[in-house]
Amino acid sequence: MSFAPRGQPGSEVADEVRKNLNGCSQCGVCESQCLFLKKYGSTGIIAGNILAGRDMPDPFECSLCNLCGAVCPEELSPVDLFLAMRRQSVTEGSVDLARYSPLIKYEKTGHSDLFSWYPSGSCRTIFFPGCTLPGTRPKITWKFFENLKKIDPDLEMVLDCCHKPSHDLGRQNFFMERFQVMVQKLKERGISKILVACPNCFKIFANYGSDFTVRTVYQVLAENNGFKPAPYAGTLAVHDPCPLRYQDEVQTSVRILLAKSGFQTGKMKETGKNTLCCGEGGAVAFHNPGFAGAWSLRRSNLAGDHRMVTYCAGCAGFLGRHGKVSHIGEVLFEPEKAMAGKSSVSKTPATYLNRLLLKRRLSKGKRRKSWLP
Ligand code: SF4
Ligand code: SF4
Known part of the structure; x- marks a missing residue:
């Protein structure tokens, strides 16, 4: 690969190189946190x-994951340089994306006519659960939907992929093109507000969906006095997903919801702004599984004996390789099962079937429970 910016002003990599070269005091703080920088x-x-x-x-x-930016005393954002380098690699054709084909197929499937779903009529607000939550936890997805509809009876659900995988792989033109297709479909239906469950969807819509108000379902449920999660007295260690490291309000809402249930959230190191990657970030696991696994292990070790809870289905999958972890939906709606490690979490290929069944349920407008795992 060649990234020499050759002094071309305006090149994304060249601009980021100059910013980081001029701004970095080489204090080593970021390097102490990250195997890539080491x-x-x-x-x-x-x-x-x-x-x-x-x-x-x-x-x-x-x-x-942008932990380097969060700890940098010079307020640099090195992640912008590395994303720019990814984009340049894709543009030049110097990276073999074949190694990411499972991820690219996953994204393509989520966006396909077969798997995506949009309401036929118009509505203002939608629940956008993303791909992984409805695939792995369709029953929990439906419970979120039911409770959100109690707050806003006109709420509808949309199934589609936000295309964060392509965004992070540096396929920027492809990402922009597909994202605009989705934006068009949403605007045609008069949709102006998007409630997301997935931190990656949040980041994409917050950064690129300026036509919409974007909030998480956790904020909406936490501020609604009528929402009553199932009661449970227990202790959990909260893992904040790294796409939301600067979203204090979302982080607080999650803790409010857990407290409403009766959970105590022990103080785990490296949370909030300084949270860690779960191992899924940047699709590193497809390329350097050692680096990805080290992130997951570091987080699991910090949780100690406590069960972790997170509000990203992807994080739950990665952290589950090294420790006990639940998605917050499991904890809020079925705490006994969650705390006993008996939550129903589907794996591929059942995840695809779950999404098709969820779409069928939405298209028929029925609330039958027979298909739920
Ligand atoms: S892995 Fe995270 S902390 Fe390390 S360089 Fe990349 S964004 Fe920064
Ligand atoms: S923390 Fe910031 S200033 Fe320190 S080495 Fe990293 S980028 Fe440079």
Whole structure:
């Protein structure tokens, strides 16, 4: 790969290289947090190497978690450099995306006519559960929907993929094209407000969906006095997903919901703004499983003996490889099962069937429960 910006002003990589070269004091704080930076050096060193055309970092080993930016005393955002490098690799055709084909197929399936679903009429607000939550936990997805409809009876559900995988792989043109197709479908129906369950969907809509008000279902449920989660007295360690590291209100809402249930949330290190990647970020697991696994293990070790709870179905999947973890929906709606480690979580290929059945349920407008696992 070649990332030498060759002094071309306006090149995304060149601009980011200069920002990081000029701004980095080489304090080493970011490097102490991250295996990728330990391998290639702190951001200023990486920027200098790129400019000199030597010792190129592989940006596809960076999880795009932005922990480096969160801890940087100079308020740099090194993740912007690594994402720009990914985009340049895709544009130049110097990266073999074949290794990500399962992820790209997953995204394509979610966006297909067969799997996506839009209401036939118009509505103002939708619940957008993403791909992984309805696939792995259709019953929990429906419970979120039912409770949101109690607050707003006109709410509808939309099934589609936000295309965060392509965004993070650096397929920017492809991402923009597909995202605009989705935006068009939403606007045609008069939709102006999107309630998401997935932190990745939140980040995409918040950054690119300026036509919409974007909130999480956790905020909406936490501020509604009528919502009563199932009671349970227990202790959980909260893992904040890294796409929401700067979303204090969402983080607080999750803790309010858990407290409403009766849960105590022990103070785990590296949460909130300084939260860690779960291992899924940047699709690093497809390329450097060691780096991805190290993130998951680090988080699980910090939880100690406590069961973790998170509000991202993807995080739950990755953290579950090393420790006890529940999605917040399981904890709010079926706490006994969740705390006993007996929640129903589907795996591929059942996840695809679940999404088709959910779509069928929406298209028939029925509330039958017979298909639910
Ligand atoms: S974004 Fe995350 S993985 Fe990438 S360099 Fe920063 S801390 Fe490391
Ligand atoms: S924390 Fe910031 S200033 Fe320190 S080495 Fe990293 S990028 Fe440079």
